[in-house]
Amino acid sequence: MEAARRFGIKIIPGVEISTIFYSSKWDILDPWDCLVISLRGLRVRRTCSHPCLLQQLRAYKIWGIGEVSRDIRDGRFLRAKNIVSKLNKLKLPVKWENVTKIAGKGVAPGRLHIARAMLEAGHVENLKQAFARYLYDGGPAYSTGSEPVAEETVKLIHETGGIAVLAHPWALKNPAAIIRRLKDAGLHGIEAYRSDGKLSGGSTNLVQCHPGHP
Known part of the structure; x- marks a missing residue:
């Protein structure tokens, strides 16, 4: 972060939390829906297993997210x-x-x-x-962890003043249904760009066809 500031580069750190999304009370629709979150300007992304994460979260007094991150780790x-x-x-x-x-x-x-x-x-x-x-998901050596429920994670992000964004929706089996449910829970947005910098047309279409899109 300090090196980035010296070169005039703005870095927004964040965390990506893998969550469980239930299609009903007991059935799992998609076991690896990920939510990218931003917490009061602190975007903790893709570092939730790092030992420094909980220290960062505690420094910002975001206890709920800190507990979730510890459980995930x-x-x-x-x-x-x-x-x-x-x-x-x-x-x-x-x-x-x-x-x-x-x-x-x-x-x-x-x-x-x-x-x-x-x-x-x-x-x-x-x-x-x-x-x-x-x-691969569901493969012979596949195993799940202790992921929190997607809707509850979105609400927790709201409670801590953060921004909840659905990551890589193009990888989901039923993205439209998932987005509708998470939007009702308070989802702020969805990821539209891949890590290689290419625009994901599928994500753009999902945003445009969503009832809440302007």
Whole structure:
């Protein structure tokens, strides 16, 4: 952040929270709907497993989000261990110590770290193959964590003065229905640009066809 200021670059940090979206009281419609949030000018994005995150959140007195982030971090550890266990049962042994080493000290391991461990162990030819064969959503080694409910997360973001944005809606199975539900809960917007800088036409269409679009 300090280096960015020296060069006149404005960086808005944030966090992306993976949430559970229920189509009814018991049925899970889509297990990995992600909400990108901004909290009082502090946008904590894609760093929810970093050990410094809770310190940042506590500094801003955002206790509710801090608790959610801690639960997610703990859930990521449990999820990663479950994935490693499933890989071992599939006769694709991966050492937990290697996974945590790849992730880095104090960082909750994710699927990407496990994929790299699989690559180092010689189980796959590349990271893409690790996901395509074993780690994809619903795959043979897939496991969930302890994700909060989407609507409750949106409301919590509101309570802390933040901005709730739905991330990568083009990856969802039924984005229009999900957006309608989250809008009722207070969703502020949806992501329209991919990380590679290309405009997602699907996101633009979703915004334009939404009843609340001006």
